[in-house]
Amino acid sequence: MRLPSRIAPRGLFWRTILIVLIPLVLVQVAVALIFFERHWETVSRQLAMDVSGDVLTIMRMAESATTPQDIARLSTVARHEMQFSVSFEEGAVLPDEPPPQGDTTAEHMLHRQLGERLRVPYHLDTGLPDKAMSIRVQRPDGVLTLLTTVKRMRHSTTYLVILWMVGTALVVAVIAVIFLRNQIRPIRRLAAAADAFGKGRPVTDLKPSGAAEIRSAGAAFLEMQRRIQRQISQRTEMLAGVSHDLRTPLTRVRLQLALLADANPESRGEIAESEQDLLLMEHMIDEYMAFARGQGGEAPVDTDLAEIIDDVAGNARRHGSPVSLAVERPLVMALRPNAIRRCLTNLVENAVHYGAQVQISAARRDDVVAVTVEDDGPGIPEDQREEVFKPFFRLDGARNPRTGGAGLGLSIARDVARGHGGDIRMSGGTLGGLRAELRLPV
Numbered sequence: 001m002r003l004p005s006r007i008a009p010r011g012l013f014w015r016t017i018l019i020v021l022i023p024l025v026l027v028q029v030a031v032a033l034i035f036f037e038r039h040w041e042t043v044s045r046q047l048a049m050d051v052s053g054d055v056l057t058i059m060r061m062a063e064s065a066t067t068p069q070d071i072a073r074l075s076t077v078a079r080h081e082m083q084f085s086v087s088f089e090e091g092a093v094l095p096d097e098p099p100p101q102g103d104t105t106a107e108h109m110l111h112r113q114l115g116e117r118l119r120v121p122y123h124l125d126t127g128l129p130d131k132a133m134s135i136r137v138q139r140p141d142g143v144l145t146l147l148t149t150v151k152r153m154r155h156s157t158t159y160l161v162i163l164w165m166v167g168t169a170l171v172v173a174v175i176a177v178i179f180l181r182n183q184i185r186p187i188r189r190l191a192a193a194a195d196a197f198g199k200g201r202p203v204t205d206l207k208p209s210g211a212a213e214i215r216s217a218g219a220a221f222l223e224m225q226r227r228i229q230r231q232i233s234q235r236t237e238m239l240a241g242v243s244h245d246l247r248t249p250l251t252r253v254r255l256q257l258a259l260l261a262d263a264n265p266e267s268r269g270e271i272a273e274s275e276q277d278l279l280l281m282e283h284m285i286d287e288y289m290a291f292a293r294g295q296g297g298e299a300p301v302d303t304d305l306a307e308i309i310d311d312v313a314g315n316a317r318r319h320g321s322p323v324s325l326a327v328e329r330p331l332v333m334a335l336r337p338n339a340i341r342r343c344l345t346n347l348v349e350n351a352v353h354y355g356a357q358v359q360i361s362a363a364r365r366d367d368v369v370a371v372t373v374e375d376d377g378p379g380i381p382e383d384q385r386e387e388v389f390k391p392f393f394r395l396d397g398a399r400n401p402r403t404g405g406a407g408l409g410l411s412i413a414r415d416v417a418r419g420h421g422g423d424i425r426m427s428g429g430t431l432g433g434l435r436a437e438l439r440l441p442v
Contacts, residue, residue, distance in 0.1 A: 013184045020176045048109035054082040085147040092143040099125040106153040186210030298336040305331040312344045321352040326361040343416035346409035351375035371438040374429035385426035389414045
């Protein structure tokens with residue numbers, strides 16, 4: 001049986017509570033129905049037999065009571081031994097219409113027993129004030145009236161059973177809640193640690209606890225964290241060495257070109273083109289190293305994102321690009337400042353490259369900060385808005401390196417965004433071009 005998604009709770013805690021409580025409630029309801037159906041009928045029959053037996057005994061005693069002393073003795077015995085108050089109406093006759101019969105099983109049982117054992121007309125009325133009940137029996141010389149309490153037809157064991165079942169269910173529910181909270185707490189800590197590690201924050205306070213499976217998952221997470229950190233450290237060291245090894249021959253080539261230009265003034269045009277190619281090569285190496293290095297070992301710190309946006313926009317303006325801002329202030333959150341600055345720079349440079357007008361806006365929306373970069377350029381076809389985030393993907397058909405970058409800017413930007421637990425999405429902008437939205441969790 002599967003509950004609809006709108007009805008079923010989303011949390012593991014409440015789903016487990018339902019798994020525990022639903023069978024418990026169903027079992028108790030089934031037991032209660034079976035118990036009450038049989039127990040109530042059996043007990044009601046026994047009580048009805050006791051009451052009808054007392055009535056039959058009083059009638060037989062009344063038949064032999066001929067003197068006032070006998071009648072007084074009968075009343076005393078009935079009141080003290082049988083809890084009946086006896087009175088006699090000489091010459092009275094029962095009405096043709098008896099009082100309405102009750103709806104309870106006990107009253108039906110009493111009617112049946114009285115009819116079977118008395119074999120004379122009688123009236124049973126259980127609706128008297130003060131929870132009293134009267135049984136009026138027709139005799140040849142009058143009507144014998146017997147008064148007693150309705151409690152004689154009721155039994156307290158039913159209510160005790162109900163209280164016991166409800167109390168047991170509450171105790172089981174409380175124990176289940178306490179136990180499950182203790183089991184869910186390590187899972188929540190593990191989820192929080194995984195979320196923090198995914199955002200690049202160090203996880204040092206996680207201690208595996210709870211059930212064996214949860215402790216095993218916690219230990220596996222800590223081991224995974226150590227392996228990933230070791231791999232990142234090794235990759236960073238290797239890339240630092242590769243970067244140094246690549247820059248050393250480029251520096252020698254640049255020095256040789258400078259010396260060659262001094263020695264051959266007539267070849268300065270060709271040498272200048274070679275120097276531009278050399279600069280482009282250095283730029284491409286920087287892009288490759290930045291993409292391969294990722295976010296490096298930079299630790300997140302509390303940073304005002306609005307100030308980083310101001311710096312990126314100011315740098316674009318200094319290069320002659322018209323950039324407008326609409327930024328909510330302050331936007332303080334845990335960030336890797338250099339990585340976020342590079343992410344925003346890549347987005348703005350992409351907008352400036354394809355558009356004549358660029359607009360940057362940033363605002364907090366509940367638990368997310370959204371930064372949008374819009375331009376009035378030609379935009380990107382909808383079927384290619386995810387393709388542009390792939391490494392080395394470029395929209396330029398000729399793939400001329402002089403007309404664009406290395407095809408890594410947006411890949412680096414998304415890598416930084418996801419490293420902070422966020423993402424970047426492309427869509428059509430209000431300026432008619434492309435809209436890039438960077439979403440970062442607070």
